Amino acid sequence: MTAYAALEALNARAGTLGEALSILHWDQQAMMPAGGNDSRGEQTALLETMIHEIAAGPAMGEAIEAASAQNDLDPWQRANVAESRRRYLRATALPAELVAAKARAESQAFAVWQQARPADDFVAALPALRTCFNLARQAGQAIADATGQPLYEAMIAGFEPDLSVAEIDAVFDDYAAFLPDFLDNVLAAQHRREPPIPLEGPFDIELQKAAFQDIMGALGFDFDHGRLDTSAHPFCGGTPSDVRMTTRYSDGAFLDAMMGVVHETGHALYEQGLPAQWARQPVGQARGMVLHESQSLTIEMQIVRSQAFMTFAAPKLAQAFGKSGPAWSAENLASHAARVERSFIRVEADEVTYPAHVILRYRLEKAMLTGDLDLADLPQAWGDGLEALLGIRPPSDREGCLQDIHWYSGAFGYFPTYSLGAMCAAQVFAAAREQLGEVEAQIEVGDFAPLLNWLRTNIHSKASSGSTNEILMAATGSALRTDAFKAHLQRRYLDG
Structure with a gap:
């Protein structure tokens, strides 16, 4: 040997x-x-x-x-x-x-x-959170000492290698400065339009499951190598040959659950597209969570929240729930899917305000790690931070610092990858549109194969054979940048 x-x-x-x-x-x-x-x-x-x-x-x-x-x-x-x-x-x-x-x-x-x-x-929850934080910090410091990295960068590198705090600060500070005026403009433009027609429930949860599994299959999910279940917090886990996805449901509304499903489907498609010949080898695993989140957000934000996708999905959803009428038109569903508002829950946030939720968590993590924020003061700091970014305060800790599982699973350093992934998704989808041509027309008729094949070739199959920026450079012609994301938001929310 x-x-x-x-x-x-x-x-x-x-x-x-x-x-x-x-x-x-x-x-x-x-x-x-x-x-x-x-x-x-x-x-x-x-x-x-x-x-x-x-x-x-x-x-x-x-x-x-x-x-x-x-x-x-x-x-x-x-x-x-x-x-x-x-x-x-x-x-x-x-x-x-x-x-x-x-x-x-x-x-x-x-x-x-x-x-x-x-x-x-x-x-x-505080004692358990404090224990997780202390152990995560201890592990991060040990790795920082061994690698020569600053503490927080050593912790982030467990989810995304080669990402510096200076790079994240530059991107997040830029977006935090961009957001207030842009959000005001979007809300003003939204106010000038007719609001979407309400979608009257209830929506039977078993019918939701069946409808969403049909959508997963259309997007390319392989049910011979994966399944969908229910949990308190949506996630995608398992293995590339046995992907385990979850979401959560409410019979009063279905779009939040559907967006959770398609988000996790993007993760699952990446896992199912990794090169089987390199299974269980480091090089055969997903590069990092920036690319991973880019794949979930390519599906959820770039595709499913679009008018083109709703043209495909509207009749299927109406049939699944036994509904009809103008509320179930593609235009009305797309209006619901692209609705922007200041809200408390990260996983239910629109793509304009979503980065603010991530920036909040990133800033809190930095403060906790430097000792500037004691965990006991997290609820107050959370409310102050969200108010500074979005002008709202959560009415409860359930809608504030208790909403995410990440810190209770020791995942300090994960959150920045969400918004970097959103920016990456806009860049990836822009490159796919340019190279494939009529992507929207294909989406309208439910033909997702050309786009999925492009993602398989340019992202999924690369696994960890290069860095995130090397893979992006080959796929899009550029390392990660923010202009494609801002252009996407401008096009969808102000120019559309």
Whole structure:
């Protein structure tokens, strides 16, 4: 066995354990009874420890060094060695005890959050949140010490490599300055138009599930390698060959649930499009969460909220719910889907105000990590920050700092990738439109194959063979920029 083959074997073992761990996380959020949480914490802690023993073990380090010396590797193999080295450096910074402690704490915190959020009880959630934060900070500092990165950048790199705080600050400060006048203009233009006709419910949840699965299939989701379930917070997990998606429903409205489904479908399509020949290898996994979020937001924001998509979907939705009349026209549904308003819930926000929700969380994370914000003061800081960005304050913590699962699962550093992903999505879709031609006409008749094939070729199949900007450069001719996003917003909300 060559050194490189030995490296692949180690990666495959760790990758298979990681797949099992991902299914356990899905089960915990979608299927597991509440009484199973303590056992699940021990299960995930053991799997995380086993993965860590491989990822940080001496055999991994030796295999990486020996494989690096081979001169017969092709570009993908060299990229696999490089990505293995990056992960090894992060893994060796963490003691096994810390890895296990984080897994247990995050499992327990999830159970606490599940109870605290509907009860609007931040005080009950605070101890678990503080434990998750302290352990995440401890792990981040260990990685920062090993890599030479600043603390927050080391934590962000767990979700998106090679992303600096200076880059994020520049993008977010620019958008925060752009938003107030643009939002006022959009709301004024919206006020001058007739409001959309209300969509009268109720909407049977089983009918919603069936309708949304039809839409998933039309978009290209492979149900032989994935499924849709229900959870308190929408997410996409599982493995590329067994994708597990969830959403949440209300019988009083269906568009929020539908947008959750199509958002997670974008994630799922990326996972299902990763190169199967590189399964369980670092190079075969999604590059990072900026590209991942770009794929979910290409589907949700660029496609599904468009007039072209509603031309395709309106008759299907009307039939699914047994409805008719002008409220169910493509124009009216598109007006609902593109409605802009200042709102409290991130996952239900429109694409104009959505970045403000992310900027808020990003600023709070920075303040927590520098010690400028104690977690006990988070509700007040949340309200102050949202008021500064959007001019509104949440009436409850359930609609404020308790709404997201991320911090209770230790995912500090994830939030910036959402809005960077939205900007990336606009850039990707603009390139696809330019290269494919009549994309809107194809969407109107439900022909999503040309666009999906373009995404497969230019984004999904690249996996981690290059950096985010290298993949974007090849696909769009440019590294990540913000002008395509602003142009998209201008076209949809002011010029349309």
